[in-house]
Amino acid sequence: MKALLLSIFLCLSANSAKNVYICVSPSAKKYHYNKLCRGLKNCTHTIKEVSLQEAKDLNYSICGFED
Numbered sequence: 741m742k743a744l745l746l747s748i749f750l751c752l753s754a755n756s757a758k759n760v761y762i763c764v765s766p767s768a769k770k771y772h773y774n775k776l777c778r779g780l781k782n783c784t785h786t787i788k789e790v791s792l793q794e795a796k797d798l799n800y801s802i803c804g805f806e807d
């Protein structure tokens with residue numbers, strides 16, 4: 741539980757910009773503040789930079805883990 745919270749914290753703390761990164765894939769449901777996030781490395785599709793609001797509008801949720 742603490743590890744999970746720490747991961748979320750790291751993900752949030754990496755946010756210095758207003759945009760987030762999403763993997764444009766039918767199976768991708770997370771948005772990432774860090775473009776280097778391990779979750780994005782698994783992306784075999786296009787990585788797209790969008791606004792946080794746009795990511796939420798597309799039903800993406802916050803990334804659960806970050807390197």
Ligand SMILES: [Zn+2]
Binds near residue numbers: 771777
């Ligand atoms: Zn992430």
